[in-house]
Amino acid sequence: MRFDTVxxxxxxxxxxxxxxxxxxxxxxxxVSTGQNALHFFSGSFExxxxxxxxxxxxxARAGIPLHYSPGVRLMPLGTFRPAALSLEDVSxxxxxxxxxxxxxxxxxxYQDFFSSFLADGLRHQGIACRIVTPGHIVDPSMRxxxxxxxSVQIARTMDKFWEKAVQEIRILLKDEDAVILPQVFGLEDxxxxxxxxxxxxxxVIFVGTLPPSVPGTRTQRLLKRRYETLGGTYLAxxxxxxxxxxxxxxxxxxTRNLGGHILTxxxxxxxxxxxFSKGLKSNPFRVxxxxxxxxxxxxxxxxxxxxxxxxxxxxxxxxxxETDAALxxxxxGAPLANLYAVGSVLGATRPELGSGAGLAxxxxxxxxxxxxxxxxx
Amino acid sequence: MKLQAYTVSRYNFDECMKCTVCSVYCPVxxxxxxxxxxxxxxxxxxxxxxxxxxxxxxxxxxxxNCKRCEVACPSGVDVAGLIQAARIKYxxxxxxxxxxxxxxxxxxxxxARPVAHVVNGLTGLRVTRAAMDAALKIDxxxxxxxxxGRSFESWLRRQAHxxxxxxxxxxxxxxxxxxxxxxxxxxxxxxxxNALGVGVQLLDREKCCGIAYIANGMADAARRNARHNVAxxxxxxxxxxxxxxxxxxxxxxxxxxxxxxxxxxxxxxxxASILIASRYIYERLEAGAQLRFRPDFHKRVAYHTPxxxxxxxxxxxxxxxxxxxxxxxxxxxxxxxxxxxxTYGFKKENYEASQAIGAPLFEQIRAVDPEVVxxxxxxxxxxxxxxxxxxxxxxxxxxxxxxxx
Numbered sequence: 001m002r003f004d005t006v007x008x009x010x011x012x013x014x015x016x017x018x019x020x021x022x023x024x025x026x027x028x029x030x031v032s033t034g035q036n037a038l039h040f041f042s043g044s045f046e047x048x049x050x051x052x053x054x055x056x057x058x059x060a061r062a063g064i065p066l067h068y069s070p071g072v073r074l075m076p077l078g079t080f081r082p083a084a085l086s087l088e089d090v091s092x093x094x095x096x097x098x099x100x101x102x103x104x105x106x107x108x109x110y111q112d113f114f115s116s117f118l119a120d121g122l123r124h125q126g127i128a129c130r131i132v133t134p135g136h137i138v139d140p141s142m143r144x145x146x147x148x149x150x151s152v153q154i155a156r157t158m159d160k161f162w163e164k165a166v167q168e169i170r171i172l173l174k175d176e177d178a179v180i181l182p183q184v185f186g187l188e189d190x191x192x193x194x195x196x197x198x199x200x201x202x203x204v205i206f207v208g209t210l211p212p213s214v215p216g217t218r219t220q221r222l223l224k225r226r227y228e229t230l231g232g233t234y235l236a237x238x239x240x241x242x243x244x245x246x247x248x249x250x251x252x253x254x255t256r257n258l259g260g261h262i263l264t265x266x267x268x269x270x271x272x273x274x275x276f277s278k279g280l281k282s283n284p285f286r287v288x289x290x291x292x293x294x295x296x297x298x299x300x301x302x303x304x305x306x307x308x309x310x311x312x313x314x315x316x317x318x319x320x321x322e323t324d325a326a327l328x329x330x331x332x333g334a335p336l337a338n339l340y341a342v343g344s345v346l347g348a349t350r351p352e353l354g355s356g357a358g359l360a361x362x363x364x365x366x367x368x369x370x371x372x373x374x375x376x377x
Numbered sequence: 378m379k380l381q382a383y384t385v386s387r388y389n390f391d392e393c394m395k396c397t398v399c400s401v402y403c404p405v406x407x408x409x410x411x412x413x414x415x416x417x418x419x420x421x422x423x424x425x426x427x428x429x430x431x432x433x434x435x436x437x438x439x440x441x442n443c444k445r446c447e448v449a450c451p452s453g454v455d456v457a458g459l460i461q462a463a464r465i466k467y468x469x470x471x472x473x474x475x476x477x478x479x480x481x482x483x484x485x486x487x488x489a490r491p492v493a494h495v496v497n498g499l500t501g502l503r504v505t506r507a508a509m510d511a512a513l514k515i516d517x518x519x520x521x522x523x524x525x526g527r528s529f530e531s532w533l534r535r536q537a538h539x540x541x542x543x544x545x546x547x548x549x550x551x552x553x554x555x556x557x558x559x560x561x562x563x564x565x566x567x568x569x570x571n572a573l574g575v576g577v578q579l580l581d582r583e584k585c586c587g588i589a590y591i592a593n594g595m596a597d598a599a600r601r602n603a604r605h606n607v608a609x610x611x612x613x614x615x616x617x618x619x620x621x622x623x624x625x626x627x628x629x630x631x632x633x634x635x636x637x638x639x640x641x642x643x644x645x646x647x648x649a650s651i652l653i654a655s656r657y658i659y660e661r662l663e664a665g666a667q668l669r670f671r672p673d674f675h676k677r678v679a680y681h682t683p684x685x686x687x688x689x690x691x692x693x694x695x696x697x698x699x700x701x702x703x704x705x706x707x708x709x710x711x712x713x714x715x716x717x718x719x720t721y722g723f724k725k726e727n728y729e730a731s732q733a734i735g736a737p738l739f740e741q742i743r744a745v746d747p748e749v750v751x752x753x754x755x756x757x758x759x760x761x762x763x764x765x766x767x768x769x770x771x772x773x774x775x776x777x778x779x780x781x782x
Binding site for chain 1: 396397400401402407448450452649687691697712737
């Protein structure tokens with residue numbers, strides 16, 4: 001099969017690039033080896049300081065409203081982090097003391113949301129907290145699931161019964177001026193968080209849970225649907241096994257599922273992710289990029305990969321594919337002219353700042369701009 | 378040392394990093410609170426089962442083997458394979474008479490064929506269905522596929538001479554559905570392949586691929602069929618030098634992947650030669666072969682990717698083949714399980730779950746409102762037709778209708 005661009009990786013970076021190229025009338029395919037880091041998405045694109053119209057527009061056309069308001073957002077342990085561009089169900093505040101008194105609502109048997117830690121953190125900010133853990137208020141089957149009750153299972157129940165949850169919360173609410181809920185709403189229907197807010201006479205704040213992330217899973221589904229609606233070919237669960245490179249250009253790639261049916265393109269985008277997605281791999285001697293064998297920026301001495309202080313910035317997290325200024329990755333020191341590296345495979349993210357999503361968007365759009373302006377079609 | 382020997386698994390369950398992404402995409406977990414989910418049933422459970430089979434959990438029977446957990450897994454763990462292999466290795470449940478009937482597609486097809494119109498009439502009656510529900514626990518709301526009075530094999534045998542005249546040849550693994558229930562699909566395939574200058578041959582007595590045996594706890598019967606079929610495939614591929622095409626996504630997956638992975642039957646000599654028909658035809662068209670289409674053919678089609686097509690990664694061939702037909706307007710439906718999973722949805726105890734799993738797909742089909750739904754799986758066809766009222770056709774049948782005679 002022949003495409004204008006073949007994208008390796010179907011997460012935020014790959015889908016953003018794919019949607020932008022399809023919107024510009026190009027034909028693309030995405031090869032996705034399993035699901036991706038969007039399932040761990042906090043809901044904020046934190047390294048984007050300005051409100052980029054282009055990104056807001058791209059998401060809006062996919063049915064994902066974003067809002068922009070530079071400030072801070074509340075983290076699951078009651079701390080705050082700077083944030084600006086976010087999904088609509090992430091609350092942004094201009095200052096950490098956003099309320100006088102809050103009601104924290106958790107669900108019985110749900111173990112992926114730590115309400116006591118959250119309350120401790122908020123008390124440090126001078127915010128009084130009351131935690132309530134109502135029983136299985138809306139669906140008794142949740143009790144049966146107690147051993148494996150995850151955000152997504154609650155969210156599927158809440159997609160049906162959110163109105164009952166709102167009624168229950170209205171009864172529980174006393175004199176608090178804000179209600180904190182885990183992000184377990186709106187898996188299928190992205191309008192549910194706003195409708196919950198409309199039904200509760202206090203500010204509603206949705207706070208992240210342990211994975212899978214409900215807003216992230218929803219974002220993945222809507223971006224993929226938008227990409228396919230635009231005519232993009234999403235090869236789910238496939239894997240690039242081999243790439244043919246000639247004269248400094250990638251000619252084609254071979255995948256596990258398509259076998260002898262090779263994918264040929266003018267341009268290739270490597271959006272294969274970091275260690276989690278196996279876009280970067282390591283052995284006892286080095287960190288390497290498994291698809292093209294690209295040059296990886298790293299410490300040669302293995303003892304310098306880690307900092308013994310677990311909480312410190314870990315050097316290996318900064319390792320990534322070496323590129324020129326135009327995001328063309330290097331192989332044996334020379335750039336591959338029609339290949340672009342975007343997202344976490346670049347290794348430039350600061351996970352402690354949650355900057356992965358911002359890097360994915362910016363680098364993907366930079367690669368798209370170069371592909372659209374290149375003359376060698 | 379003894380413990381080491383016990384704890385070796387042929388599966389890569391230790392690659393699981395507990396990210397729980399599989400649980401997002403498991404259709405059973407969404408509707409059945411008794412199912413522990415792919416992560417717990419697969420890699421988590423495997424670690425424990427290896428130490429002591431006591432930890433085998435009978436709730437594993439709720440797994441549909443749809444493989445959507447494997448497609449979703451970022452770490453490449455064979456989640457569904459782990460679950461199905463554990464059922465085969467540790468499961469002590471004996472299949473019931475009903476399970477044996479549902480699984481024995483060849484036997485039931487052979488018995489029904491001579492009296493097809495009687496059987497079809499009976500299974501259409503409410504009273505029969507109520508009786509089957511009570512006696513066998515086959516749900517009375519389920520609509521049964523009709524049997525054909527004449528098998529596809531006997532039709533093609535009479536054509537053998539004409540088929541041999543074509544310059545190129547393929548073998549066709551038609552599967553039970555085409556042979557006993559719906560020979561028209563096989564005839565459609567023959568029409569399309571003939572138009573490409575390719576003649577169609579039978580395998581030397583194919584048997585059911587065996588997936589229904591695997592699903593109903595009859596692994597030994599499945600293994601016998603697998604050995605027989607691999608020998609028949611080897612004869613076609615090595616002695617006759619043929620590629621083997623299929624029209625069923627589940628038969629394809631079973632022949633290619635489940636034989637070695639679940640049944641321990643080596644198919645390395647033939648695996649690469651087994652292709653679903655839409656892929657085979659798409660590749661010939663891409664290589665320059667021409668088909669002549671009717672200028673007056675128009676159809677609004679919605680393509681549904683069956684679970685096993687998703688796992689094979691070949692939905693793209695069927696979808697693109699449909700888009701190549703002038704006059705076809707094709708919408709790609711979100712890839713999601715329809716809920717039937719072969720014989721699963723026929724069982725009384727699974728009926729509600731089966732319909733709940735399929736509900737989002739049915740809703741999307743109603744919203745798209747196509748003239749016809751296209752998909753490569755016969756059991757998806759039964760489920761979607763019964764649950765939505767939309768008719769479902771195989772992409773190859775739509776292609777055959779669009780051809781100029």
